[in-house]
Amino acid sequence: MIIEGLLTTANQAGVPHVAPMGPLVDEQLRTWLLRPYRTSCTFQNLQLRPYCTFHIIDDVLPVVRLILGHDAGLLMDYHDCGAWVLRDACRWFHLEVTQQNCSQLRTELSCRLIDQQELRAHGGWNRAQHSILEIAILVTRTHLTGISPICEQMRELQTIVDKTGGSREVEAWELLRTFVTQYRESENLE
């Protein structure tokens, strides 16, 4: 299965980077296959230092802020094992890339689990969060699909967000709406 979360890597100078990522995992979370695009900063970092930390989270606001290029305001701690750990995560997994297939634009990096820790309980399922994740993924593909599929999906999911979202989800949704509005305005200017 694929789980969505946040991945921290570090560049050669040791400066951490965080990006939303959806690795393929087994149900026991022991085997990990990351699939970053060759063009991503995450991939470039992993070529320099083959270590990363995947985080299970229950807040979609930083995901949306990151994909829109805003400051996500995430706090990180450097762990003894070499992991950059997000303080607000529910659980983290420190990984080492052991094998890679970079023949396609979307690479496949097999990882070994080095260490893991549960920091707190997951907040539970929320339909607004899942709806926002769907739109966030679509937003990262706008250069391939254009804006229309996003507008269509947002219209369908609006009621769920209104009915089930809390303040974090409302803020994330508003950021996505602003992105769509600005994108359409820029299209009309062309």
Ligand SMILES: Cc1cc2nc3c(=O)[nH]c(=O)nc-3n(C[C@H](O)[C@H](O)[C@H](O)COP(=O)(O)O)c2cc1C
């Ligand atoms: C929930 C979610 C999952 C994602 N999973 C992946 C992924 O598996 N591989 C990938 O290359 N980009 C993925 N993306 C998109 C990247 O986060 C995004 O394109 C980012 O700009 C690339 O990462 P970078 O900051 O390392 O350049 C995902 C985005 C979201 C919102």
